[in-house]
Amino acid sequence: SEGEHFRTAVAALADEGRARTTDRIAFRTRSDDEVLDDGYKWRKYGKKTVKNSPNPRNYYRCSTEGCTVKKRVERDRNDPRYVVTMYEGRHSHVCPGTVYYAAQDAASGRFFVAGMHHPDLN
DNA sequence: CGTATTTGACCTGCGC
DNA sequence: GCGCAGGTCAAATACG
Numbered sequence A: 001s002e003g004e005h006f007r008t009a010v011a012a013l014a015d016e017g018r019a020r021t022t023d024r025i026a027f028r029t030r031s032d033d034e035v036l037d038d039g040y041k042w043r044k045y046g047k048k049t050v051k052n053s054p055n056p057r058n059y060y061r062c063s064t065e066g067c068t069v070k071k072r073v074e075r076d077r078n079d080p081r082y083v084v085t086m087y088e089g090r091h092s093h094v095c096p097g098t099v100y101y102a103a104q105d106a107a108s109g110r111f112f113v114a115g116m117h118h119p120d121l122n
Numbered sequence B: 001c002g003t004a005t006t007t008g009a010c011c012t013g014c015g016c
Numbered sequence C: 001g002c003g004c005a006g007g008t009c010a011a012a013t014a015c016g
Helices: A002-019
Strands: A024-030 A042-049 A056-062 A070-075 A082-088 A099-104 A111-117
Antiparallel strands (some): A024 A082, A056 A070, A070 A082
């Protein structure tokens, strides 16, 4: 499904962002709706109109306790059918609503992912 | 009734 | 010090 592709893209970009030195990543997505479910629960905490853009910018925070990841969503200035999504920070937890079938190696702390499943898809 | 969203006010950093 | 621009808070409101 489209949502799953979106999550995959988000994960890949987040991974790439982690590989670099920053935890800030931004990308554009072709969507009419900016509330694509990327696996986390977001609580909106602000809205601002940006000088550069005629469109408002929305501020979201991960609603899971202890997780300080922030997300900014704004529509593309020149292409209103695109949205620019920015993630800042790292999730200190796994995706809520995602069931992981994984084993954790005690020594390295790494996960061996045998598979995963998004219950709300399919 | 408990939780999320909305929205103006408030705070902070920066340039002049 | 002031004003602007961007970012956050919080009270009221909407919603399940």
